[in-house]
Amino acid sequence: MRHARYSTAILLPRMLNDVPLTRDLVFVGGGHAHALVLRRWGMKPLAGARLTLINPGPTAPYTGMLPGHIAGHYSRDTLEIDLVRLARFAGARLILSHATAIDRTQKLIHVEGRRPVAYDVASIDVGITARMDIEGFDAHAVGAKPLDVYAARWRDFLTQVQTGQKQPHIAVIGGGVAGCELAMAMAHAVQTNGAAPQITVIEAGPKISGMGPAARAKLMRAMKELGITCQFNATVQRIEADAVILKGADPVAAALCVGAAGAFPHRWIGQTDLPQETGFVVVDPDLRVRGDADLFAVGDCAHMPFAPRPKAGVFAVRAAPVLYHNLRAVVSGRPTKPFHPQKSYLKLISLGGKSAMAEKWGFAPAAPLLWQWKDRIDRAFMAKLDKLPAMAVPKLPVVRAKGAEEDSNNIPLCGGCGAKVGGGVLRSALDLRPVHVRDDVITAPGDDAAILRQAGGGFQVISTDHLRAFIDDPVQMTRIAAVHALGDIWAMGAAPQTALSSIILPRMSPALQQRTLREISETAAEVFGQAGAAVVGGHTTMGAEMTIGFTVTGLRAAMPLTVSGAQDGDALLLTRPIGSGVILAAHMAGKVAADVVTEALSIMQQPQSIAAQALSQAHAMTDVTGFGLVGHVQAICTASGLQAQIRRDAVPVYAGARALSDSGIASSLLEANLADAPYTGLADPLLHDPQTAGGLLAALPRDAALHVQERLQAQGLCAAIIGELTKGSDPVRVI
Template identity: 50%
Template sequence: MKPLPGVRLTLINPDPTAPYSGMLPGLIAGHYQQSDLEIDLVRLARFAGARLILGRATGIDREARLIHVEGRAPVFYDIASVDIGITTDMPDLEGFAEHATPAKPLADYVERWKTHIEQARSGAVAERVVVIGAGVAGVELALAGAHRLRQAGLKGQITLLEAGDAPLRDIGKGARAALLTQLQMQGVDLQTGVRVRRVTARGVELADGSVIDGGMVLGVAGALPQAWLQETGLTLTDGFIDVGPDLCALSDPRIYAVGDIAHLTHAPRPKAGVFAVREAPFLAANLRADLTGGERKAYHPQKDYLKLITTGHKRAVADKLGLRLEGDWLWRWKNQIDQKFMAQFRDLPDMNVAQAIPSEAAEGVQEILDGAPLCGGCAAKPGAQVLRDGLAHIPAPTRPDVILGVGDDAAQLRFGDQVQVISTDHLRPFTEDPYVLAEVAALHALSDVWAKGAAPQAVLAHVTLPRMRPRMHEHMLREIMTAAHHVVRAAGADLVGGHSSVGPELSVGFTVTGLVKTPVGLNGAQPGDALVLTKPLGVGTIFAAEMQGKANGRHVAAALAQMRQPVAKASGLLAPIAHAMTDVTGYGVIGHLDTILTASNVGAEIELALVPFAPGAVELAQQGVRSSLFDQNQKLLQGIGAPTRAEHALLVDPQTSGGLLAAVPADRIEQVLDALGDEAARIGWVTAQSGITLT
């Protein structure tokens, strides 16, 4: 809410959401939905003006100042802050990695718990859950699990194993007594002084040779740091980054560490979320101080803090001063605290500042500025009619080696006994991650070649970089070109050069050539052909919503994953048999279908119930979310009736790196769909009667 001019903030995280651990026991017990305790990082990053990189950090090159991220180019930093948490994995316990689940990372545990409930209900696995570790976290999760099993109508017991002679050693005697009473009342089988020899597919084997069967084994003992920190050269204590009162690493003034991964050398404390939360304002202040030449602040954690420990049902125990405090009112108090904390991330204030208009301005300026934000990707295109009218004056090709010029997405040139297909595309940013933007832009450009059934040959990049200092230009260009190289090489082509410039915003595009004996055209569709679509629709609406802070982060991540899937396999399957084919991009499936129908002089029937939509797209369309190209694209629906349902609007939703649309002989449709996979669908038929009808 207080951005610092001249600073680019980057957030790296494996998932589009971050779970709040304080509400985890309530989720396991069934009191909350998963969305209740997830911080939507996509929405938060958009609000904060940050770029979000969805990836897992795997290392830090401190000399080059690079964060290594799995599956992509490294990310440059001037200052880095590490808060990668811990794991309760038990790597030294035989069979743990194969058969057990650590309580942290939380996301993996939550998914495994859901699966266990479903499988236990169906009888696929034993109902019993074995929990290793009877500290506060182990006891709290055991009680939550016991409550959920009862609510699910399951009689499976929770067995809680503790290697020491006594559980709950780190809390006061009053809270300990209350929690031990709850374990007994709720039928949790607590066993102390037992050591697990190995974890098996059936449960656990103890050191004395006895076996405890269980459908799920949960590890809550210990707190392990990420192993790759050992390779950074940072000063560590038991694998945790040593920091001073300013939260800066003792061995590197450019790196901060907070939360569970940090070791407070001036005031060691147990691993608890309360310290991470209270470190936050000091971290923010010190980052700003480093960037502006100010002075850092010192963080001094309190020696003790109130612990509110839930007991499965809506009841909690308080640990403070050794007293025994418990009751429903403590759960309600904790729930109020947690809900207030999460509300900060759900109820983001409106930070949009209206663009000032001079008192004297041309008519229509206000309408343009008041319209929907200009979407990235294909939605930044002009309308179909604008394009047709703007290109209408260009004459037909005169060279004998130019087979097809204006009028198609790809030009076609004679190339010996083959045809060379040439196309170009570029995108303005719909994501702040230049690596992902370059991946999608390259695939988007290649899809024009694949839509002709051609094999990509050579690729030229054209990149406009935003204004920033030279070293940041260097690293942004490296990220873009690394992504482009990977995509192009995987397509069997070569990245051979291009052009770069500096402008007001990032823009990435590619010119692509490809070779084919006989291109698949637009003009061969025949009545009776099945219409096949290889990717779901709706990414234009999802990213329009993301720009407005309305999209679900998981849906955005799923859309990005879909856009990063090449259509090469689909092209290889469809091109040999398709009578006509195109890719679905800026004018939606109706707009691109219309190009096939017009060229082939046929019509089509679309079965709306068969059209696949990306997760979240229909819900957003029902809320009235539309891309900035929708108003012009919806004119394509005029001949088939006004759009009255959300699904109708999605038929003209602009797609970025969309799927292929092909007219396939009806007798080959089942074979084609089996080969293409689950995302592809038959959406209708080609008809002899002109026009498009919806059923």
């Protein structure tokens, strides 16, 4: 697992606001300008605006530190902007997918893998690509941009060189500043790892481009010292698996070929009706797309005819304050202001090792001190996006009821199952004894769903569940809430039948209500439809915050599974990792890495119908949700008159959850779970962590458990035998 760069800032939950949401502001791409705007927005949001960020991944690499990462000076984490934390800070939903088209008539952003996203105002900051239209490029080469793709490919290649699987032969197509800088970084990394690099920079022109004579001469000397050769006036005909074929010249050996010859626009933009200059979006001085009052473009993907500039990250950074002002202005109906990019800028070029060259006004000094200067500038930029400001804690009224101080010192209320009422409180408030008011109603204390006997034979089960939103995306929340509700049906060994929705939306305009409900209803229909159930209606209201829930029914010919049928000697099998509660708590506090959150959310959205079918003949089953793993194991033990032993090391845990738990982060429900589920043996808060859309927990004979485990794992699904049941009434024991 990668080590996260945790911020010291605590991001408190946004204060509930009576101002209704009325405008959708959509950011397409997580480029530098958008990242800086999101930071500013989090510090000073605009009431009534709902933000959305669309980006293919949960992080975005910082351009300035890429050569240092390639050279080995920076870890992968160091150069990645955490868009998950940034979006949370700004109050924006984050959609992890590629934008594929823009319909300006309907004002829709088309997104791969989901329905289009509506906007009132939108901004595009998707950068550029170095993907080249050369035969064999897609199969045998990688563009220097997008940066994250190239960086990942480089790490794999360097590992293969270290293990002797590949020769350190590298070709860089493009002899500009970027190509030369990356060539030197790769040469330094290969040498540092004990190999002798053979690197060739291939340039179509007669010399290194993009710099003056003094800087060019120093750069040529630096590359020569690293063993890098340059081939000028070269035309690439095609790229093969181990060589670049040139016109009228010998092939260039290349176990890795990197394209760095200029800036190329993303192809999907070229297929839109946006005003373009060679594929780049034409913008006016206020950064709005020419002829479109509600659409902006910024960064390398934009073309500024009013002030043409080279493609450089410095302009995106300088444009961010103007973009922030103008987005707020358009959303709120106020005047915009123009962007005035600087005419010249300082170039700081890494020379492979920890030395750099600076160029401006014809001067080109080079020294290790300049690399240290560049390092400080780059780290300061990343710190601005990593160490997000702590939000002010609202003060309690001077006159208040007794006990308010104690409650206000508690950690913020979690979403999902972390917001549930504790089991002890529920038992003390509710009489769980069966009430036989009808012969066709079968009740059992602690079961996941009520059981109804059908007149024509067989059984129907019914349950209800809802989740307080812990992410701002209605689509993701609906998927997780649907899978979570279906867990009760699957745990009874039943086939899902119907669902009724129960939706609370925050205050918003009718237009946003319609957009949001369409997203929720279409997603619910998809998830329940795949499970074999039909959404047959529901109820919707507006309230303080988004809550999504479903009442679900299922059918089973035989008596449904309950928690009371486990037998002496049964093994306990779990179908999903634990730790979602602590991850969501850390996400709320801004103390978890982006990939940890996104991996957990991805797993939580996955249906468990295959696992449920494989476990349909278990002796007893439940799903692990708000009361934690130990709490649900204890439910089986209590109902079945048995005791359990859990092997702590056998319990699957979400990536990152163990480190978060060990650091003291916990869900707001953890304390109640610990008090309610006594156990002996090894202490582990994760075993009591409240789960949302948690795994199925089944008791079945050991041989059957091993068979199911093998069957599910063969399909790439989680299945872990975590312990066993024996006669007795002692608390759950953890070893």
